[in-house]
Amino acid sequence: MSHVGVCVPCGRALVCAKNEVSVEVTYWSGPLYNELFSGDLWRCPDCGRELILGIARQPFASKNVVGSIEYDRIKRELKAAGERVYLMRPSNGRTPVRL
Numbered sequence: 215m216s217h218v219g220v221c222v223p224c225g226r227a228l229v230c231a232k233n234e235v236s237v238e239v240t241y242w243s244g245p246l247y248n249e250l251f252s253g254d255l256w257r258c259p260d261c262g263r264e265l266i267l268g269i270a271r272q273p274f275a276s277k278n279v280v281g282s283i284e285y286d287r288i289k290r291e292l293k294a295a296g297e298r299v300y301l302m303r304p305s306n307g308r309t310p311v312r313l
């Protein structure tokens with residue numbers, strides 16, 4: 215038996231609501247960095263709690279203080295398509311930036 219996750223308060227297995235959602239991480243590492251990762255959105259069918267799991271190891275777009283035309287273009291396209299960009303605070307020792 216294999217389940218991706220269980221909602222503890224409800225005791226229900228999570229269901230995948232959407233594959234390949236965008237997750238943005240902003241952190242300070244000398245200059246300010248922004249990175250976009252792909253992940254999967256999971257939801258509890260009872261209470262609606264949401265989790266993003268399966269976040270890619272490498273970002274599909276990134277930029278630093280100098281900027282990135284590609285990063286800005288991708289953000290504009292996501293917004294134009296009505297795609298939500300989820301925010302994540304890093305927990306890997308990088309200094310998070312409070313958004």
Ligand SMILES: [Zn+2]
Nearest residue numbers: 221224258261
């Ligand atoms: Zn639940």
